[in-house]
Amino acid sequence: AQSVAQPEDQVNVAEGNPLTVKCTYSVSGNPYLFWYVQYPNRGLQFLLKYITGDNLVKGSYGFEAEFNKSQTSFHLKKPSALVSDSALYFCAVRGKRDTGRRALTFGSGTRLQVQP
Amino acid sequence: NAGVTQTPKFQVLKTGQSMTLQCAQDMNHEYMSWYRQDPGMGLRLIHYSVGAGITDQGEVPNGYNVSRSTTEDFPLRLLSAAPSQTSVYFCASSYSSASGYADTQYFGPGTRLTVL
Numbered sequence: 026a027q028s029v030a031q032p033e034d035q036v037n038v039a040e041g042n043p044l045t046v047k048c049t050y051s052v053s054g055n056p057y058l059f060w061y062v063q064y065p066n067r068g069l070q071f072l073l074k075y076i077t078g079d080n081l082v083k084g085s086y087g088f089e090a091e092f093n094k095s096q097t098s099f100h101l102k103k104p105s106a107l108v109s110d111s112a113l114y115f116c117a118v119r120g121k122r123d124t125g126r127r128a129l130t131f132g133s134g135t136r137l138q139v140q141p
Numbered sequence: 142n143a144g145v146t147q148t149p150k151f152q153v154l155k156t157g158q159s160m161t162l163q164c165a166q167d168m169n170h171e172y173m174s175w176y177r178q179d180p181g182m183g184l185r186l187i188h189y190s191v192g193a194g195i196t197d198q199g200e201v202p203n204g205y206n207v208s209r210s211t212t213e214d215f216p217l218r219l220l221s222a223a224p225s226q227t228s229v230y231f232c233a234s235s236y237s238s239a240s241g242y243a244d245t246q247y248f249g250p251g252t253r254l255t256v257l
Contacts, residue, residue, distance in 0.1 A: 057243050059245070061248075066251075067251075068248040068249050068250040068251050069184075069233075070248075071245050071247065076243045115183060115184070127174075128186040128199055133182060134181075
């Protein structure tokens, strides 16, 4: 079975500082990894995904994520945080050996709070 | 291009009542799915469909029915609402590539359901 862990319920960072939101995964075979962001009372918005190739993936709104196969991690990063980045962030995985559901397995989410 | 739309946005039911949550997409996506979001648990797959006339169960299907008569619509039916079904429900859709594993799912704005 595939699983995702987001070890931090909340991350606090000052505006202008770099931010990291952590994600580790467990899946059979090669992983397909996704990051989504959820603003209050909104649906999930796609940020970026890792399929294959470069371990550093660039996405929307200046976010990027680093895939590390040996550590089974896919941490989300941004060089300089904005107050408007404050939201709930979800990491998700889909394994290539999925039975056909094509379902994403989500982590429990990390709330990012950027202080002015 | 409206993307994925869901109605209603909010709903309050009494135990035992039935209702249908509507989901529609205008992107000609073959794959559609329903998730529920509960605090601290991320999103969990309820049912999914890989095309018109084809549906299957996800991780937490009990108490829910789906049908897919058209490509655009994928309604979720609660047969006899229970307090345990109090949750936020998200519909998602994606293209259905040959492998399907790298496809990005796009989410609707959600329906917040309370069962008393």
